[in-house]
Amino acid sequence: MPSALPDGDPAPHDGSLPESALAGLGERPLGVYVHVPFCAVRCGYCDFNTYTAAELGSAPGASQASYANAAVAEVRLARRVLGEPPPASTVFVGGGTPTLLATDQLAAVLDAVRSELGLVDDAEVTTEANPDSVSPESLAALRAAGFTRVSFGMQSAVPSVLATLDRTHDPARVPRAVGWAREAGFEQVSLDLIYGTPGETPDDWRRSLEAALACGPDHVSAYALIVEDGTAMARRVRRGELPPPDDDDLADKYLLADGLLGAGGLAWYELSNWARDDAARCRHNELYWTGADWWGVGPGAHSHVGGTRWWNLRHPAAYAERLAAGRSPAAAREVLDAETRRVERVLLELRLSSGLDVAVLGDAGSAQVPALAEEGLVSLRGDRLVLTRPGRLLADAVVRRLLP
Template identity: 65%
Template sequence: MPSALPDGEPVPDDGALPDSARAGSGGRPLGFYVHVPYCATRCGYCDFNTYTATELRGSGGALASRENYADALVEEVRLARKVLAGDDRPVSAVFVGGGTPTLLPAADLGRMLAAVRDEFGLADGAEVTTEANPESVDPAYLARLREAGFNRLSFGMQSARQHVLQVLDRRHTPGRPEACVAEARAAGFEHVNLDLIYGTPGESDDDWRASLDAAIAAGPDHVSAYALIVEEGTQLARRIRRGEVPPTDDDVHADRYLIAEERLAAAGYSWYEVSNWATSPEARCRHNELYWTGGDWWGAGPGAHSHVGGVRWWNVKHPAAYAQRLDAGKSPGAGRELLTDEDRRVERILLELRLASGAPLDLLAPDGARAAARAVADGLLEPEPYADGRAVLTLRGRLLADAVVRDLVD
């Protein structure tokens, strides 16, 4: 089942934010994340807040249904406008994720986007992305998305090998994600991402090279590559525990990451975040950059998380509970936390260190500064940016990013 929500203080019924959250907002970008919690089937490795039709049957009825989902989502966008009354920032990036957003009609996704545009306005050149499963779209659907105002697509490819897809419980066939890139280009999408996963039990180095080569040959301008994390409570975790498939291996993950860097760099992709490569600065995912650089975003939908000016909150998880609260005129927020200055300092280090631009050294406490000097000597941080006041990971540092971060936040 999906992971539990964190603890926190209650969210007011009207969703009101403390005055401190609005301070200095004019200097921060504002984004929208829209969560669509529906999937046709549950992938064995997934612990996201998603629901299949079988899981929803009898647990909320019409309130939990896909058919009525856009109505509830639009209501939350209108609530966001009330909570942020007087905030005249246009939205710089919208990201629709899931789940499988493209299980909904393109017109529903268009209604959600139109609500954000009507209530807040979109900045000139705003990035508008939706995730899509390869088997859930066709050229006509993609054309309708483009007409609705979407200008970026992110397809879940994961692997080019059938036996790897089977372990992950992915339903598309090899070759279909690559075809989707061509269909997206034909529909007028300039920016397209392919998501890959490495380290799946049973995947070989050659399997991973084949997946990278297939993704590159398809011609997206962005590739994301993530190490498989086996989450407790998932079907894959249970299969590993029963000995049906081998466990994942950190050394294998490191080797696969090096292969990804080699292949992608040779093809003209540059890393700009540990797990993300793009062909140009314009091809980077601006919505994710907003997360990594401390921007503000409103997360709409069941289980979605938001952050505005040091206040983080999260919505109730179940689609029926979410719709019921909005129908009653209440915020769907389940809990929130107010970040201290120290919380925000640590988060900046955690997130910005993952970027190719790095984190400012002046964020570090004395122990962290000494750790940074050692990391340069150990080949984990680049010496030239360090001399200019920034901590930037080397390739070896990227392999050990979590350990480097732990040392620097002390």
């Protein structure tokens, strides 16, 4: 169960990680996630821990200008807690819009990771970016600082769909941004898409997929729109201003994406992700899906080391205040028991094209496999259980049957 970390109680960052968590450190890859919680505009569908300048006001420690100092302080804290960790194999800077920060600030955080934790020689270092938040100069500076991969939030190529999502960039900016990233020498370029936006037609979605492929990306992520409670879009749906996403429409659009992306040379390797080849897969996300270790830096960021999971205070000012006082920014933690870890492994690894070791299912879950295979939802490849194409559409239902 999660345990709160009130003032005066030891937090996991203060050296109280269980011995079981630290015992296997180095046996699994280590990643670093850096959450940058700033956005120029709040998108109506987004429920991430992000803030505009107007929402933050003048709260001490909450400005974009001071963020890097707080993030560097947490990286140093990570080194003290982990002792002699393995060098990080991946760094992923997400948000929010990381590229709202000055490039020297992003470089400073990456330099801290490099000096405090270390990076493997072929480390994957990713930043997310909006197409309208970069320039040829900023991308060149990020590449020079050591970033190897950039993921652009394209979402759609159709202006009316972008407007419904409250996205502000011009679709024509996307191919230019991809071109700038190539000129800067980025090893991998990824595009993020969203399907199922209210009012989006099948032709709209096809147009977005074709526009994405025309950019020649190494990787594409395509996510079904989820109307999250508490968002502006949820309020509009509740008032009847927008229709809710339709499951049949989402399924049709997923199949269209899988067909077009596959024909365009990108193979699926996770339910919502397609890559040009193995080298183009997002290695950082693969850490999450396979239960490896990662340290999450930033307000609201989550971390996981050896079966212990914790998460930081959400507000940037409270986060910065804790670190300025030499204290952990953690809000709560939980130690995962063996059954919870098994369930999470089923939930996550079954999403992968490499599938799940059937031994993880146990007797009750394994008994469901023959029926699922006969229904055409799963297949066995040696000792690995893999979702078929129809099974990918019903992944949640398959998991429920495998975890009776």
